[in-house]
Amino acid sequence: MNAVAVRTGRPSLAGAPLAVVACLIGCWLLFPRAAPGDSPASAFRGEHARAQLARFASEPRPMGSEAHERAFGTLLRELGRSGARPMPQANESLRNVLARVDGSDPTGTVLFVAHYDSREDTPGAADDGLAVVALLQVIELLASGPAPRNDLAFLFTDGEEAGLLGARLFVEHSPDLADVSLVLNFDAIGNHGPLVLFQTGPRSGGLVAAYGKAVPHPVATSLAPYVYALLPNDTDFTPFLEVGLRGLNFAVVGGGSAYHAPFDTAANVAPATVQLVGETMLALARTLGRADLAELPEDERVFFDVVALGVVSYGPLLGRILVALSLVLLLACVSRIAREQGLGPRDVARSLLDWGALSLASALLLWTVWFVLSRVGPLTTSVAGEAVRPTGNHASTLVTLAGVGLLALVLVAATIEHLRRDAHGTERLARHLAGGLVAWIVVVSGLSVLGPFVLAQAPLAVCSVAVGLLLARSVPAALPLGGTVAVLLLAPHLALTFLLLSKNPPKAVLVLALALSFGAGLFGPWLAAHPTGRRRTIAAGVVGAALVVLGGRMAFLGS
Numbered sequence: 001m002n003a004v005a006v007r008t009g010r011p012s013l014a015g016a017p018l019a020v021v022a023c024l025i026g027c028w029l030l031f032p033r034a035a036p037g038d039s040p041a042s043a044f045r046g047e048h049a050r051a052q053l054a055r056f057a058s059e060p061r062p063m064g065s066e067a068h069e070r071a072f073g074t075l076l077r078e079l080g081r082s083g084a085r086p087m088p089q090a091n092e093s094l095r096n097v098l099a100r101v102d103g104s105d106p107t108g109t110v111l112f113v114a115h116y117d118s119r120e121d122t123p124g125a126a127d128d129g130l131a132v133v134a135l136l137q138v139i140e141l142l143a144s145g146p147a148p149r150n151d152l153a154f155l156f157t158d159g160e161e162a163g164l165l166g167a168r169l170f171v172e173h174s175p176d177l178a179d180v181s182l183v184l185n186f187d188a189i190g191n192h193g194p195l196v197l198f199q200t201g202p203r204s205g206g207l208v209a210a211y212g213k214a215v216p217h218p219v220a221t222s223l224a225p226y227v228y229a230l231l232p233n234d235t236d237f238t239p240f241l242e243v244g245l246r247g248l249n250f251a252v253v254g255g256g257s258a259y260h261a262p263f264d265t266a267a268n269v270a271p272a273t274v275q276l277v278g279e280t281m282l283a284l285a286r287t288l289g290r291a292d293l294a295e296l297p298e299d300e301r302v303f304f305d306v307v308a309l310g311v312v313s314y315g316p317l318l319g320r321i322l323v324a325l326s327l328v329l330l331l332a333c334v335s336r337i338a339r340e341q342g343l344g345p346r347d348v349a350r351s352l353l354d355w356g357a358l359s360l361a362s363a364l365l366l367w368t369v370w371f372v373l374s375r376v377g378p379l380t381t382s383v384a385g386e387a388v389r390p391t392g393n394h395a396s397t398l399v400t401l402a403g404v405g406l407l408a409l410v411l412v413a414a415t416i417e418h419l420r421r422d423a424h425g426t427e428r429l430a431r432h433l434a435g436g437l438v439a440w441i442v443v444v445s446g447l448s449v450l451g452p453f454v455l456a457q458a459p460l461a462v463c464s465v466a467v468g469l470l471l472a473r474s475v476p477a478a479l480p481l482g483g484t485v486a487v488l489l490l491a492p493h494l495a496l497t498f499l500l501l502s503k504n505p506p507k508a509v510l511v512l513a514l515a516l517s518f519g520a521g522l523f524g525p526w527l528a529a530h531p532t533g534r535r536r537t538i539a540a541g542v543v544g545a546a547l548v549v550l551g552g553r554m555a556f557l558g559s
Contacts, residue, residue: 023405024485027495029307030194031254032276033477034216042145045224045283046275049133053274054266057129062120063093063159071116072097075156078136083143084154089174094263096166097156098176101142106455108181108293109151111247112281113167113236115160115187124161126252126273126517127259138285148289151179152517157236167236181293182207183247184284185237186277189500192270193254194308195277196496197236198224202249205313208295210294211248212311214287215280220311220458221304221493227500230507246298252277253499302456307488311458322459326444329466333525334437336470341430348434352442355435362411369407369545401495403547410541412523417534440522456495461486465522483523 056074061067069352075097079086084099097116114131118124135154142152153176159165171177183201199218200208212218237249252273258264303313338348419429440462468482501508 016025016284017289022484023409023491024402026488026491027401027405029309029418030219030492031192032194032270032272042141044134044137044141044275044278045380046271046278048540049130049137049274049278050269050271052054052133052136053125053129053269056133057123057125060117060120060123061116063117063162065120065272067532068117071160075132075136076360079139084138084139090168091169091173094158094166094169096158096170097190098174099139099154099156101139101148101152101154103145103150103152103289105149106151107149107291107295109153109179110182110184110285110288110293111153111155111180111559112285113155113157113183113185113240115157115166115236116160117158117166119161119260122262122264123266125264126188126255126269127264128160128187130188130252131265131281134274134281135186137278138281141282142285142289148286150181150289150291150293152285152289153180160236164234164236164239167239171239177243180245182296183237183240184281184290185235185240185244185247185249186281187235187250189259190232190253190255191258191264192273193252193333194219194496195250195273195274195280196220196253197248197250198228198253198500199235199241199249200225201237201241201245203298203300204246204248205301205303205315207246207248207302208303209313210221210287210291210296211284212303212305212313214283216283217276217280217308218305218311219308219496221496223304223493224496224500227511230501230511247320250280253419253496256499259508295529304456304493308493313410319456319459322463323444325439326459326462326466329463329470330437330441330444333466333469334434334453337434337437337525339431343430343434347431348438351431351435352438353435354428358415358432358435359439362369362408362415366404366408366411369548394420399547400551401498403544403549403551404498405491405494406540406544406547409470410537410544413537413540419538435524437525440505457489458550461489462522464489465525469525479525486522497547 056071059067061071072095076086076088078096079099087098087100088098089098090471109504112135114135115128116132118127118129123129135156139154142148155167155170157166157170159169160167186195194217197208197218197467199210208220212220235249235251237247240247254273255268255270258268299315301313301315302319303311305311335345335347343351415432416429419432444459446460464482464485467484468479471478497511498508501511
């Protein structure tokens with residue numbers, strides 16, 4: 001293939017295999033590494049938190065139960081021992097606990113929130129015992145060190161599982177709300193993997209930027225609130241959001257099989273995730289504890305992390321400039337394809353319909369494959385005729401994601417191989433690639449209308465691939481490099497979408513399948529430049545199916 005012209009080429013390691021490697025690296029980097037063995041006295045100690053979690057979340061603690069009463073007593077005792085000032089806040093049935101670490105010269109108050117109740121059918125170790133014990137250790141570390149500049153408050157809410165009752169009690173009746181400048185809420189929909197910033201309050205651009213600089217493993221995207229809106233879940237952050245407070249909402253999102261399940265136990269919470277949650281809380285407490293909260297920018301910003309190594313954030317104006325630039329580059333790519341293949345305006349318009357139909361068919365096929373394999377996976381885990389309960393295995397999610405992503409890539413490669421071998425394949429392939437790029441023009445145009453917050457990475461990914469296409473003649477490495485950048489930008493956040501929707505597997509896989517098949521319109525020219533061949537495509541399909549089955553098996557059998 002010469003630039004974006006469609007020609008049969010020899011298989012190359014610079015095409016699809018590089019896409020697979022980039023995708024796997026991007027998704028793997030989402031997950032935190034193992035906890036360190038030795039930590040200084042001033043650092044968060046994950047092993048200590050895990051031991052405390054085993055005691056705190058040894059049984060379910062729903063409102064009104066004896067276990068709930070014991071958990072309330074544990075909070076008062078641990079807070080008193082740490083030197084903080086525990087202040088119970090209660091009505092007839094609810095009992096929140098508020099603790100404070102006073103600042104030396106406060107410019108405001110930062111409120112950390114976690115709920116200490118659980119559902120009646122689960123010990124709730126990850127949801128939300130992990131956040132509770134991590135905050136207890138953070139309070140102890142802060143109280144034993146130099147006083148922060150700002151006041152830091154820690155709210156342990158009651159009745160979250162019954163309808164955010166404790167958070168609403170605080171928002172509607174506590175006089176302490178008037179002092180709150182920022183709210184940071186911590187929750188979980190799984191028991192391992194990254195701690196994701198998935199929701200922000202109004203005017204929180206400066207807070208997002210501070211988070212990106214402060215924490216060791218930032219995972220955040222402007223897309224997450226739109227995915228979160230598809231879920232029936234709600235958190236204690238909502239009442240604070242309703243009164244217009246700035247803030248950030250975090251959740252552990254891996255290992256969704258343990259969410260609201262009897263096996264959400266301390267033993268099944270990943271050690272690396274315990275360490276990450278504590279380190280994130282401590283870093284935010286120290287950073288915001290010494291910041292001038294009055295000077296923290298109150299703007300709206302586009303943001304996303306780059307393979308969990310740092311957060312990119314920018315204002316709406318730059319976002320719209322990137323949208324406009326990506327539109328220009330995409331139009332240039334489509335124009336070149338049309339010129340070199342002799343396609344007229346009508347052909348290009350028809351190509352969008354052809355591409356849409358083929359992409360929808362590919363997405364539905366991927367969903368069907370997932371549906372069948374998801375039924376096969378649990379069946380292979382039977383022991384003596386009884387299915388083994390899931391344990392939220394810490395590697396199963398990544399293995400499953402790799403399998404689903406590889407199957408999606410196989411569908412794209414198979415489509416390209418079919419079009420290439422067809423009697424009219426050259427023309428059809430050119431139309432298909434043009435249609436995919438035209439579809440991205442529609443998406444990027446939509447971003448400019450709806451605002452740059454829907455999928456901040458899309459314009460940058462488009463720019464990287466489009467520049468690679470346009471420079472491919474003079475710089476052969478531009479195409480695979482541009483594609484690799486785009487994969488690293490987009491793949492981890494498609495994985496996050498999958499994780500956030502993990503409690504609704506059909507919806508999760510359908511959304512992911514549509515997104516991946518849609519992405520084929522962007523990455524199709526890259527893959528077409530380096531054909532994989534029929535044998536490699538079949539082999540990759542077998543490996544992808546095996547990974548999906550293996551991921552399901554691991555989730556049910558455990559490590």
